[in-house]
Amino acid sequence: MTKALEISKLCKTYGGGFQALKSISFSVDQGDFFALLGPNGAGKSTTLGIVSSLVNKSSGKVNVFGYDLDSDLVKAKTCLGVVPQEFNFNQFEKVGDILITQAGYYGIPASQAQVNADFYLKKLGLWDKRDIPSRMLSGGMKRRLMIARALVHNPKLLILDEPTAGVDIELRRSMWAFLQELNEQGTTIILTTHYLEEAESLCRNIAIIDQGEILENTSMKSLLKTLNVETFILEIDKTLSDAPVLAGFDTRINSDGALEVDVRKDQNMSQLFECLAPFDWVVTSIRSKSNRLEELFLGLLRKDKTDNEQGNAA
């Protein structure tokens, strides 16, 4: 089956000599929900910029649904919808006009453009705002407008560059639900985000990029499996001065006075509660100390940094 996106030996060196991408390769299957993660300046936006023709590549190949960006650019672009990181619509144009104009760029007749625009305006809660200038929208509405604009020509591949940056939790959740629904209907989605919880809950496959190189490219499940230890924070109904000794578990009291317990991959929560039973405590709440993907992400970046330092020293 043709890949939704296939990137091969992609390099980008900017004018000043900065090498943003160092021969990266990865692919995204049709229908996938794919996360491209990395710290600031890792090369995520450059990669997506090249795919969406906003950045000229230095070398390498990019295919979108089998269409080569070098030889079949128009067909490749027709398959793409792009939601950039920064607000980039005309601040003076009306919300509805922005969508209809965008559809026009794809050669969609005005009557059909109106139908598509109305559909996405309603779907993304912007229907009431269709006749006001886009600058009057709130931050969250502007984000949704950019998503609606990217979808107005019904693309097969949607690229979202930090779509929920600066969006409140409630709106973020509703955007997740919308994106999941879109993906279930067959749209391939590529997402970059700094909210690793977002990537963990939405994406099936993942690539982690740092300093222009792909550090990891695998399924979310297999990546999370590599995590050996997860730390849980337990709130107890008593104030503890010292961490209790729980057979097989590492424990400590954190700065808030709560109990932290490390649970290895070969252990489970039932074993932990068995160990806690003799203490006659009431566990009032339990939560994971940090996002699992965040731990992995930081671990991979730390490892990459150490490898680079060792390489430089050698």
Add this chain to the structure above:
Amino acid sequence: MTARKVWIAFTTIVMKEIRRFMRIWVQTLLPPAIMMALYFVIFGNLIGSRIGEMGGFDYMEFIVPGLIMMSVITNSYANVVSSFFGMKFQGSIEEILVSPVPNWVVLSGYVMGGVGRGLAVGFIVTLLSLGFTDLHIEHIGVTASVIFLTAVLFSLGGFINAIYATKFDDISIVPTFILTPLTYLGGVFYSITLLPEFWQVVSKFNPILYMVNTFRYGILGVSDVSVVFAYSMIIGFIVLLFSFSLHLLNKGQGIRA
């Protein structure tokens, strides 16, 4: 893209541009109308009555074609340079860059938007001029074609300026320091036959002289220059600037990293 889709994309850009300058008519259509009305009153009525005839016509009759052409030149240029640079500045140029619209369609769309504003202002100024003088058009074909081609040419100029502009100052340098002096010295207010021979030769290096005089030929039937040469020059410049603009777009100059 199929021909039909290309046409839809082209008309989308043109209509967007027309909507833009109509929405801000107080900035785009009103000022040139006021400015030209002042020219008609001051240069045409007050001073013109003391000047007498110019090239065999009332001074007012003589300057009307030049003033119409001047407003077309400045407005077609200003529309494209401000609109395209504005899109670059706001980032909304990316809406077009990610879409499958071919570059020649993008360029043609913006140029036609500039032509639209140039001709709209030209039409308003022509209507105003009727309040000051009778306008008899000698050669309607020449009048219409030369004003259209000139608007195309200066729209292309505005497009190239917008491509290279990196700040708002950059879009006013060419109109202020190049276009305005060349227009004023391009025979809008006088016939170059009044100039000493040396300055007549110098004036003939000014391309705007040919456009103003060809337009004047269309309306009054008189010109200081060869109309055939003027057409060749305008078309030659259009081909040159269109090719150069397209090259810049294909290269991504100023719009792609």
